[in-house]
Amino acid sequence: MAEEKELRYDPAVIETKWQQRWAEDPSLYAAEPAGCGKPKYYVLEMLPYPSGQLHMGHVRNYSIGDALARHMWMRGYNVLHPMGWDAFGLPAENAALKNHTPPRQWTLANIDAMKRQMQRLGLGYDWATEVTTCLPEYYRWNQWFFLRMVEKGLAYRKKSKVNWCPDCATVLANEQVVNGCCWRHEETIVEQRDLVQWFLRITAYADELLDGLDTLEGWPEKVRTMQRNWIGRSEGTEVDFTVEGSAEKIRVFTTRVDTIFGATSVQLAPEHPIVKDFAATNAELRAGVDKLIDEQKRAREAGDLGAIEKHGVATGRFALNPYNGARVPIWVANYILMDYGTGAIMSVPGHDERDFEFATKYGIEVQRVIAPGAGNSDEPSLPFTSEDGVLVNSGIYDGMSCEAAQKQLQDLAASKGFGQATVTYRLKDWGVSRQRYWGTPIPMIHCDRDGLVPVPDDQLPVLLPEQVEITQQGGSPLGRVADFVHVKCPRCGGDARRETDTMDTFVDSSWYFYRYTDAKNSKAPFDPAAAQYWFPIDQYIGGVEHAILHLIYSRFWTKVMRDLGLVRNDEPAQRLFTQGMVIKDGAKMSKSKGNVVSPDDMVARYGADATRMYALFAAPPDRDLDWQEDGVAGVSRFLGRVWRLASRYAPLAKSRRGESAPVPQGVALKLLRKMHQTTAKITQDFEGRWHFNTCVAAIMELVNDMQAADAQLAAGEVPAPVLYDLLRTLVLLLAPFAPYLAAELWQAIGEDGAVLRAPWPVSDPDLAKEDKLEIPVQVNGKLVTVVRVASNADRAAMEAAAQKDEKVQARIAGKTVAKIIAVQGKLVNLVVK
């Protein structure tokens, strides 16, 4: 049968054809100017690192975003749907070492390859706004922002303990250390080094970053919680204890100043500066402290600070409690961290579990200073950590509530000058220096006479030199480029040296989505008016792994830009969606697991539409997705059925599309009804739940119904105009999920223009409504039968129909019907005794 051969769905042919047409007409996916009169919609997916290969995680992320963008286009919005490249970073240097390809060349070639993959997938991006972060046109604005931050005191240099990844041969920000290991080298323990580094003062926005989370109702609660934990705000009190026989003071931080009368020791972090003084004349103490430092370091490196066994050494010195003059021993303990609070605590074993454990071990006194509140006379065993109680053994504060006592003790400390209320954060300033080549040069100059001098704005960008030899030696590779390093001081004109560190690549991704709104601007990072039109992002879509990295940095950056007067929004993204991982054989798809499925391979075998549609069909988007190739084949077969069905009936339908049809009946009515139900379901899902898996299933049901009616369709039982309506709506519903096939069939049914410009179908509730309903009938909650009633049947009619039924009769014979529950349109339940 020769004609059967023609009826073969060949995605390669269809998809290449449309890919070419779309390439020829970039306006299809282009954002329109602000004055276009349509409401705006900014849908954004996280930009990829150009490794050279898209992986399935990308395909999933971008299929979700593209479906949404297409839907919004069809809903008549002015959609901004951009894409770019997070193009700086270490892999380019590693590749340079391995294949002697310059990082720039390697990166741009990868971008080329990945862009082709995206285009092959049919993702509808506005490539006119493409952003590539490793190009000077982009990174000069990183430098510009950096200078603004220097001016505002938000960028500064200091020596401190920093995280050093030996594999990256560079420092890392705290956010980039995961369980004591490098976020890129999961097996590599991050070392602590003392280095002078550049920091961005993200802590200046700590409270705003925390409070702003409450306004981000469109963000997953999980991400908000992670950010709250990361910021780690804690209100408390700082109190100075005097060192006995010395003028020195030890400042402690506590959240429970109300328990201070129960402080029976002061505990110092092993690296506390005063410990060094104590140990200077005490070799035994020095040895003990060194051991504690070592224990702490090892625990930190094991990423298991929480499990460290508590050890301590007594210093032999004593401290005086400023509230009552009590004399308590000073200890050094391995569970006290120098980088939190003041690096010193007052130990209250009666009311803190950790202090209790330590005190018990070393025979330190335990005192009760909090008792349960009035009307509760029993004395709970120590440690009693509740804040719901009253003070005892605390002098004039006895009987006061914990909360009231805290306030009074803080006021006293403040008025006497030995302490005050403070807030402590876990969040630290963002260390942005990297001792690497392939990043944005930090635009600063070191002059012996003038110190640190910013590069003047008119000398930006500080260009990253080409032809740099990449080695694995320590120190920044830029330091070995004489031409780069030697520079005249902009202030005094004398010989000076450039800063040779580059910026963390998370700087690039902290504001890239603003650049999309005005990507070609050479005078400013972007036009504030453009940003104001498009921002905030209506829907951001990406992986949850960036919850405390990119997603906190970019919130910070937005607030800085707002304070610079560049934007008016406080937050970058109104709504955030984090899609689940792609799993295969029970593990996350990854090279190291060897379970990677290549998108190219899938596209070659089954086509882009099938690959994308499977990524949406196999699981709801927020859940993990199990990749099964048979499933992709199944979706491909489905698309084949759609194609054949449409091809078979398109000629007839389109030739008589304008004719008026009689009121549909029989199979025509049935199909029309299904069509309106499907439209309603999918429309609803785009507006809310985003269960695209069931959207695809609904389209399958519609197609199954149409196919089951094939004989009637062939016999002309469905009037041509109705048939046309069915096919047309099917294509429209398919368009966000299978754009290639939709474009092809749109043409096949004789429509002009792009399906993307056609309005999204509207479901008619009257036509969606069934005329007869099957109502389940239960007796005592157990299903007995199903009765058919008119869809508008009231409860009485339903009850009557149920009681008339033979099976029900048999079941209730000889019993008393105590009660009948009838829910209109739902069910009837007879309660019998």
Next chain:
RNA sequence: GCGGAAGUGGUGAAAUGGCAAACACACUAGCCUUAGGAGCUAGCGCCCAAAAGGCUUGCGGGUUCAAGUCCCGCCUUCCGCACCA
């Protein structure tokens, strides 16, 4: 330890408190044929030889006319946090 998510057929999964397993994959049987990774038809949770019937959403309780769904307790898995004073 704290917080969050999840646990449903052989598999991926579906179900505003109202017929559990839609839609698909795999499998079985049949048809067709240009022998394909194609198409079509039928079957497919478990127990019982079949029917009739009974059972079934990790486990145990509860609320309700009615619970996969709500409440309480527990188990398991995954994710985040974890001596943060």
